[in-house]
Amino acid sequence: MLWYPPLDPDRLTVPALDxxxxxxxxxxxxxxxxxxxxFSTDEAPSDWGAPVVYPGDMRHRLRAYLPTAVVGRHYGRGQTLPNGDFTISHRDLLTGDLDRIERPQPTRS
Known part of the structure; x- marks a missing residue:
């Protein structure tokens, strides 16, 4: 799990090079x-995503960093994709449009 301020506030990117x-x-x-x-976001409404339940004995300081709800997708079952990270716009994430998740190949600078 990663929690970070994104370089582009309109996109969330999950590092995933294979x-x-x-x-x-x-x-x-x-x-x-x-x-x-x-994916998760602090800007989601209370009825968004699937709720996450944590063990009751989890430290409160750790719990403060964890999401209360997430959305996601499984990629597998013999599937192949271009190597790269997974990314979605914040708007598509909030609307739950997971068909908009992309896996662009990295660029070289």
Missing amino acids: SHTGKAPDLDATVPVDHWVL
């Missing part, structure tokens, strides 16, 4: 995937 070779990721590869990608 490397199944023990070497640096091949940025041009199409790779087999088996990921659950979950």
